[in-house]
Amino acid sequence: MSTTGPVPSPAHSSAGASPGTVLVVGAGLVGASIGLGLRPTGTDVVLHDASPTVAAVAADLGAGRLPDRRDDDAGPDLVVVAAPPDVTAGLVVAYLGRYPDAVVTDVASTKAAVVAEVVARAGADAHRYVGGHPMAGRERSGPMAARGDLFVGRPWVLTPAPGTSPAATALVRETAARLGAVVVELDPATHDDSVALVSHLPQVAASLVAARLVGASDSAVALAGQGLRDVTRIAASDPVLWAQILAGNAAPLAHQLRLLRDDLDRTLAALEQLDPDRADGPAAGGTVADGLDGGAGRADGPPVRVAGPVGTLARLVADGNAGRAMVPGKHGSAPTVYAVVPVLVPDRPGSLAALIGTIGEVGVNIEDLRIEHSPGRLAGVAEVSVVPAARDRLVEALTERGWSVPD
């Protein structure tokens, strides 16, 4: 079950080498997307799944091939374990043993526990294991939801341990890069703290808000708008998968939830002060300004003011503004790899067809297109996504031909 030392195969003996054959274990959304993305690069992708039907569907979609006689002779250069988190470590250990020349990586969304278990159980084989976590997903799961560009422009975290072979890390890094991902190396604990904040905390918050709707009156939910829809979108996630993910990152997530609960308690105390049935009097109200500029006193200014409850609420929303401003890619849903060119489209029949025709004449490929329809205004705005290299050429050509391209 273990080799006697580092025996890198020729295919991954140098940094930047790419795998000839990749075995994807688990042909769901992530596994099938890896196959769809690697196949056009000439990689031989073999698909395995505990469900033969899932593997067959992924193969039919073009994500790879099912195992055949070829695979009896030669093992894969790389095994990607893309299975549920609670079986990941066991599968990694098993495949390290089965293919003594292969590098093994995984895609589990928490890393410290998986890495620790592999190191403890795989012995010397562990030097061929590189922990990984592609930060990409969709609301839908399964191979039917797979996309070859799922990882384009997305972070792909690698968590090599001190004993990990640099050649193994280089092979996984090259594979992730071929899928268009932005490779980031973190130690497992830092990774887990980070995803507790940016992934698991929002999931719990979305589920908590959505759970409050159970039993609500039809007339109440009929008033729901885009805000509630956005906040609760990821509440549609799979309960079994997410219970595993949250449980696998219990301590870092609990830390974040305690901090959020402290802020919640402050918010609740402010609201209870403002409740006419609970408050001591109208003087308890305070003003918005108390919260926005009264948080700290200046040495040469007036004495520190204690924020009133309205100020506390304004401070919460303002802190939310500051946090929201840190979220990358906040101005649109198009992948950041595309440039977005806005074009004014007159509200006349044929305008959109004329625009599309013009872009075709210019020879620029439309990667994505969104139109905001706005009756009552004189023109709509079409947002045309193109590869960044084509952006300037398109803007120039459209402007020459009389289209209005706002800054």
Add this chain to the structure above:
Amino acid sequence: MSTTGPVPSPAHSSAGASPGTVLVVGAGLVGASIGLGLRPTGTDVVLHDASPTVAAVAADLGAGRLPDRRDDDAGPDLVVVAAPPDVTAGLVVAYLGRYPDAVVTDVASTKAAVVAEVVARAGADAHRYVGGHPMAGRERSGPMAARGDLFVGRPWVLTPAPGTSPAATALVRETAARLGAVVVELDPATHDDSVALVSHLPQVAASLVAARLVGASDSAVALAGQGLRDVTRIAASDPVLWAQILAGNAAPLAHQLRLLRDDLDRTLAALEQLDPDRADGPAAGGTVADGLDGGAGRADGPPVRVAGPVGTLARLVADGNAGRAMVPGKHGSAPTVYAVVPVLVPDRPGSLAALIGTIGEVGVNIEDLRIEHSPGRLAGVAEVSVVPAARDRLVEALTERGWSVPD
């Protein structure tokens, strides 16, 4: 400052009448959108704003006209107070006094306090006041973000009091209907309880999650994905406006927040049980199934099982699934008034232009269009939004011409 009794003007003396002249007080997002939406119906819209610049910008956008000599002779039939919530009641009372023949409505997002203050201060004039709340908004504010179709397909709550003139309610109802809104009548307290759940609770949750990002490391926020973006989108809202809104609905919102905190405390307790540094032992883990099917015992079944911590987490996400499924219009961002026709577009240059051309030949107007670009698959899907009446005709025509229109 008050009339001696109900003196409906001719313009609103019967149900279904529409106002000839509407005075919009506050020319921001909502006020200017009302103007943009009403003008094409032949309504004379007069704009007023505490900021003359805001009023002038809204007028330039086509939302209405500034007051002139005409307005010295005749008052408006309807006054819409679209000002910040903390000055709404005072403005309603002032305009009821200034125009003794006019109906006055408002757009403030909480109703019980506004209605109570108007009734207390306006005396007999209060019969001409109809509380209102159009449930529509955007991340951006101000007249530049206004759209004539902002209210199309959206709920517009009216909260008439027992003493409100039926003719006044009918006039406001007709005005909201002309803007494409779905008019709903609720008593003020039910309205406030409902928006606490579907609007204010998600706002607080979004702000709480976003506020946690302040001070986070760059490497952590670099891992953020669409989930965090969606959950925190509305955290970009205006702090001053939202502090007023939340404070104005303190008691119903505090009630919802206490319920959410109870669920949060249960989640936190489960995570702390799973933390290896805190738990009594691995037996504390439990299984996912404990939560999903062990919530209640059956009379003729096995004894009630107590859910383990993993089961508690699965139960939270499953409850979130159930709540999420209640959110209306969850399958897309297009207004529900449009029908969405998905069309497979082959990944070849010119395919999209050919599709748009075909739709033009069929004579159907494209209201909205989205394309999902998916390299690695053989075709993309264009989602074409059209008016519902044109849907069947378009599907038939596209199918006849060889386009693939999946169900």
